[in-house]
Amino acid sequence: MLNTQKTEPQVKTAKAFKEAYEFKWFHLIIYFILLVGAFMSIMPFFYMVSTSLMTLGETINRQFLPKIPQWQNYAEAWTEAAFSRYFLNTVIITSLTIIGLLCTSILAAYAFANIQFPGRESLFMILLATMMIPGTVTFIPNFLMIRGEIIPWGSWMNTLQALTIPFIAKAFAIFLLRQFFKGIPKELWDAAQIDGAGHLRFLMAVVIPMSRPVILTVTLFTFVDAWNEFIWPLLVTTTSTWRPLGVGLWSFVTEAGPQTHWLMAGSVIVILPVLLVYFITQKYFTEGIATSGLKG
Amino acid sequence: MAVLSSSSPPKSKAKAVSSRKVREWFTGYLFILPAFLVIGIFGLFPIAYAVYMSLFRWRVRKGSFIGFDNYQQLLGNPWGALVFLGGLLLILLAHWLWTDAFKVNKSFRIGRLLGAIVLIAAGVFMSLGWTTMLTEGSRDTNDFLNALVRTVFYAFGSIPLQIVFSLLLASLLYQKIRGQELFRMIFFLPYVMPVVATSVVFRSIFSQREESIANQVITALGLPAQRWLFESKPILQVMLGERLTQFNSWLSQIGVSWQLEGLWLGPSLALIVLIFFGIWTYSGYNVVIFLAGLGNIPKQLYEAAEIDGANGVQKFWNITVPLLSPVTFYLTVLGFIGALQAFTQLYVMRQPFARDSIDTASVLIFDTFYKSNNFSLAATQSIVLFVLILAVTLLQNRILGRRVFDA
Numbered sequence: 156m157l158n159t160q161k162t163e164p165q166v167k168t169a170k171a172f173k174e175a176y177e178f179k180w181f182h183l184i185i186y187f188i189l190l191v192g193a194f195m196s197i198m199p200f201f202y203m204v205s206t207s208l209m210t211l212g213e214t215i216n217r218q219f220l221p222k223i224p225q226w227q228n229y230a231e232a233w234t235e236a237a238f239s240r241y242f243l244n245t246v247i248i249t250s251l252t253i254i255g256l257l258c259t260s261i262l263a264a265y266a267f268a269n270i271q272f273p274g275r276e277s278l279f280m281i282l283l284a285t286m287m288i289p290g291t292v293t294f295i296p297n298f299l300m301i302r303g304e305i306i307p308w309g310s311w312m313n314t315l316q317a318l319t320i321p322f323i324a325k326a327f328a329i330f331l332l333r334q335f336f337k338g339i340p341k342e343l344w345d346a347a348q349i350d351g352a353g354h355l356r357f358l359m360a361v362v363i364p365m366s367r368p369v370i371l372t373v374t375l376f377t378f379v380d381a382w383n384e385f386i387w388p389l390l391v392t393t394t395s396t397w398r399p400l401g402v403g404l405w406s407f408v409t410e411a412g413p414q415t416h417w418l419m420a421g422s423v424i425v426i427l428p429v430l431l432v433y434f435i436t437q438k439y440f441t442e443g444i445a446t447s448g449l450k451g
Numbered sequence: 452m453a454v455l456s457s458s459s460p461p462k463s464k465a466k467a468v469s470s471r472k473v474r475e476w477f478t479g480y481l482f483i484l485p486a487f488l489v490i491g492i493f494g495l496f497p498i499a500y501a502v503y504m505s506l507f508r509w510r511v512r513k514g515s516f517i518g519f520d521n522y523q524q525l526l527g528n529p530w531g532a533l534v535f536l537g538g539l540l541l542i543l544l545a546h547w548l549w550t551d552a553f554k555v556n557k558s559f560r561i562g563r564l565l566g567a568i569v570l571i572a573a574g575v576f577m578s579l580g581w582t583t584m585l586t587e588g589s590r591d592t593n594d595f596l597n598a599l600v601r602t603v604f605y606a607f608g609s610i611p612l613q614i615v616f617s618l619l620l621a622s623l624l625y626q627k628i629r630g631q632e633l634f635r636m637i638f639f640l641p642y643v644m645p646v647v648a649t650s651v652v653f654r655s656i657f658s659q660r661e662e663s664i665a666n667q668v669i670t671a672l673g674l675p676a677q678r679w680l681f682e683s684k685p686i687l688q689v690m691l692g693e694r695l696t697q698f699n700s701w702l703s704q705i706g707v708s709w710q711l712e713g714l715w716l717g718p719s720l721a722l723i724v725l726i727f728f729g730i731w732t733y734s735g736y737n738v739v740i741f742l743a744g745l746g747n748i749p750k751q752l753y754e755a756a757e758i759d760g761a762n763g764v765q766k767f768w769n770i771t772v773p774l775l776s777p778v779t780f781y782l783t784v785l786g787f788i789g790a791l792q793a794f795t796q797l798y799v800m801r802q803p804f805a806r807d808s809i810d811t812a813s814v815l816i817f818d819t820f821y822k823s824n825n826f827s828l829a830a831t832q833s834i835v836l837f838v839l840i841l842a843v844t845l846l847q848n849r850i851l852g853r854r855v856f857d858a
Contacts, residue, residue: 181763185623192620193637196735200640202664203652215662263486271472272479278487285494289792289840291813292833295820296497296504305500306492324489354478383645385795386817401647405799408651415655422648433643437636440643444736445743 203426207232207419214415225416232420235411240395241403242424248318248399249381255323256377257370263324264332265358269344279333282326294386297321301391317391318399322381328373331443335369336362372443375436382429400425498837501830509827521831525595527588535580539842541573546850595832597807598815599839604718605811606790609729613786614779616730617737622771624738625745635742638735649732650799654680657724659804665724680724681804685716719808721800728796733789737782744778745771780851784844791840812836 206214208224233239266272267279301311311317339362347357363370385401392398398406404425411417433440505521508514519529526532549566553559584592620638624631641649656664657679666676677689688695699710718726748771756766794813801809810818816836820829 182626182628185626185628189620189623189628189634192616193634195731196637196641199649199652199656199731200644202656206655259486259489262482266479266482270475270479270482272476275479278483282487282490285490287788287841287844288494288498289788289833289837291792291794291816292501292837293494293497295826295830295833296500297493298820299500299826300492300497320489321493324486326490326494329486354482379643383647385645385647386798390821401645404647404651408654408799418651418655422651425645425648429644430640433640434636437639441635441639441739444739 200426203419203422206415207423209416211414211416228416228420229424232407232417233424235417236403236407236421237395238400238403238421238424241398241400244397245382245400248315248397249378251315251319252322252381253374253377255319256325256328257374259324260328260332260373261358261363261370264329264336265354265362267329267333268336268339269362270354282329286326286330290386294390297387298390311391313392313394313396315397318384318388318397321387322377322384325377328377331373332366332369335366339365368439369443371436372439375432375440376443378432379429501834504827504830505834507827509825509830511824511826514827521827522835524589524591525828525831525835527584527586527592531580531583531587533580534576534583536842538573538576538578538580539846541569541576542846543849545569545573591828594807594815595812595835598810598812600714601718601722601809602791602811602813604722605726605729605793606787608718608723608726609733609790610783610786612726613730613734613737614782617734617741617782618775618779620734621738621741621745622767624742635739638738640735641732642736646732646795647799650728650796653724653728653796654800657800677720678804680721680800681802682720683804683806683808685719685808686723687711687716689720719805721802721805722809725797725800725809728800729790729793732796733786737786740778740782741775744775748774780847783851784847787843787847788840791836791843 205220207228208226209218209221209228210225213221263282267275267282296305299305301317303310343361344357347361352360383401384399385405388399388402389405392402395403404421407421408418411421506516506518508517508520522532523529545566547566548562548569550562552565553562581596585596588596620634624634628634658665659678659681660666661676663679665679670676682689691698695711695716699712702710752770752774753766756770761769792813793811794817797809797811797814798817801814812832813836816829816832819825819832
């Protein structure tokens with residue numbers, strides 16, 4: 156203390172030096188914690204990929220990395236688990252769900268944003284309230300419905316419509332789209348009306364092209380949800396005809412038993428498409444979640 | 452004539468407007484119809500139908516009408532259930548007494564005193580109701596109530612840690628860190644991945660085999676290998692081992708009739724692994740939302756605090772935490788709803804050796820439905836769970852929601 160008070164410039168440089176030093180040191184801690192977090196997030200994936208390339212012996216003998224990557228594990232898992240069919244099923248189910256959901260949700264969201272009709276606000280509130288309904292309550296009656304025991308439309312077990320139709324409208328998607336549509340200037344609608352356009356034309360020609368980012372976000376969320384769906388397909392597919400990838404992986408788990416390398420290869424196969432889509436479009440994911448999450 | 456001609460044009464105009472209005476209404480209803488049909492049939496109607504199912508004997512096929520027998524079978528003594536629910540509501544009353552009731556005449560002390568008394572009463576009511584249900588109930592009651600306890604363990608084990616970790620990571624990421632985007636992408640990764648696949652990976656990491664990653668890590672730390680997902684013993688019993696019986700005999704020696712046993716030993720080690728999985732999966736989601744919330748805090752607040760000489764920790768506790776409280780609240784509610792419904796990861800990681808130690812409410816409902824084929828009991832369980840979710844959300848809204856800082 157006494158020493159530093161003697162000469163002013165010295166104090167200043169010492170202080171500046173100290174601050175700079177502390178600053179860097181502080182950042183080092185931050186990076187350390189962040190890296191630990193990142194390591195924890197990634198480690199299971201690393202383990203999965205590494206194990207998927209091992210021989211059966213290596214999976215038992217406490218190895219962290221395979222000596223020679225066994226790429227044929229993927230081919231073996233693919234055929235053992237009959238993934239060809241499941242993969243195609245999942246692609247079809249996911250695409251149909253996305254298309255259906257976009258059709259119903261864009262229409263509904265547009266109506267809630269730009270069309271005046273009695274009961275609009277209360278209907279919207281009901282819609283928001285349905286987000287609170289847990290799937291645990293609805294799956295039992297829905298299962299009976301799919302078997303045609305409530306509405307006499309015949310049994311939908313093991314059909315494509317059972318796996319898609321219940322998912323082609325979601326309150327959350329409508330909410331997200333409506334928030335965006337509301338931001339579109341009213342003047343555009345007025346101008347379109349003068350040109351003699353109706354709601355549908357205006358929606359197709361102006362609103363949808365302007366809303367590409369939010370539509371992409373909704374598409375991505377739907378993609379992930381449909382790809383990851385598990386309990387419902389487990390219930391309504393008793394044969395492999397329309398069984399999706401997730402249920403296929405689960406039945407592979409119960410059959411393959413201790414063949415860890417195959418199981419991990421199977422998991423990689425299920426994860427990879429989602430991973431690729433996520434890497435390419437991650438900005439839309441995180442930003443979509445951030446904005447929707449906060450306003451929700 | 453002059454009067455007539457001047458008054459008729461507006462009339463027809465008004466008529467034209469109203470017919471246009473009707474057409475507008477019609478378009479609106481037409482646009483929302485497809486979405487409402489799907490959500491109505493597969494989202495709203497099933498609730499009513501589940502209530503309907505719960506009033507029948509219904510094993511695969513619909514049987515006879517039995518009124519509230521399913522509820523009786525599930526909850527043991529309905530009065531016990533009511534007393535328990537009353538206890539939950541008393542917490543609300545206690546909270547009101549504590550904070551608001553005596554605000555007008557500023558006699559906070561009376562409020563606090565009464566609040567504390569009511570809170571104790573709430574505890575008494577809840578435990579009384581709980582034990583009444585347990586002692587007078589059937590095996591189904593026992594299964595269901597135990598499943599609810601496991602669900603609470605799961606929720607309270609995973610959510611607070613999730614919030615703490617993600618708040619820490621988000622506020623560190625927000626320090627204008629290089630590679631912020633990359634970190635955010637990595638943290639978010641577990642949330643997007645298919646739960647079935649990540650659960651299969653965790654199944655392998657936390658297997659009871661000696662060479663599993665979890666056992667390699669724990670033996671490297673000098674601790675004995677564990678059975679992880681295969682372990683049905685509660686965590687405290689696993690950790691204390693022999694010392695637990697010593698502790699209990701010591702307790703009875705000094706004349707304490709209470710023993711460290713049952714629920715006090717906590718969830719099973721298998722459920723702890725699932726809690727860990729929950730934290731691993733959902734923290735990244737919370738980080739992303741916290742980051743967005745941090746972005747909404749005005750920079751000037753921090754600058755003003757810096758001028759007043761606040762350090763990093765002070766800024767964090769006095770600005771960041773209170774201003775983020777709405778986000779924290781939102782994430783807590785979301786976390787609870789998610790935890791009460793968690794299914795896939797529990798189902799996939801369930802090992803026969805863990806017995807029923809990881810069967811939370813949703814897993815039990817699935818089993819009652821899928822394995823025991825008791826459709827009406829499963830529907831009853833799901834409705835009771837739904838009511839509980841609503842009650843908890845209401846409690847959170849009233850108590851936590853009030854503490855939220857509104858800017």
